[in-house]
Amino acid sequence: DGGITQSPKYLFRKEGQNVTLSCEQNLNHDAMYWYRQDPGQGLRLIYYSQIVNDFQKGDIAEGYSVSREKKESFPLTVTSAQKNPTAFYLCASSMGRIGDSPLHFGNGTRLTVT
């Protein structure tokens, strides 16, 4: 079955450490996205990528970095510069241009930094 796989489901890190969240899709989708979800707030866009080797900052990119070396993979690194990294992170993808087709989401990674 096609879908988006995020791993791990839960991640714990000490403050000051960088951490990378994995996102893999086998839907052959062009566009991929990283969102952050905090209690009482809507999903907020961190980064998105429309094609391989290209990505754009979203509204809250500071303290995060991404790469898109392969169509299937869009890992997100939460760096020590991110002031409030504890959150639920969701990866998504869609076919074609952004907005042309439904979003497909992974099951998320809950990151806790202490």
Added chain:
Amino acid sequence: KNEVEQSPQNLTAQEGEFITINCSYSVGISALHWLQQHPGGGIVSLFMLSSGKKKHGRLIATINIQEKHSSLHITASHPRDSAVYICAVLLTGNQFYFGTGTSLTVIP
């Protein structure tokens, strides 16, 4: 100011009731999505619409472009419909903006 407002924030219903969740947005959009988030966190896309009405099983989504308003209806609600329902709009451009969600609990 949030571009997308949902109401109500929380909703409890008895099994079998007809449910309506509302979404209002403040700017011009090119598409609107309704999403369902399960207790474990995973999100499923229910509808994508830019005009009129769509139906899938017991779910109906409508949009009024002039009034900048969309509704999600659930007929004959069931406990398995308990989830958070999220409205997302695609502004003219290339970013989605999301409502804060409506938490629905359907009691047997």
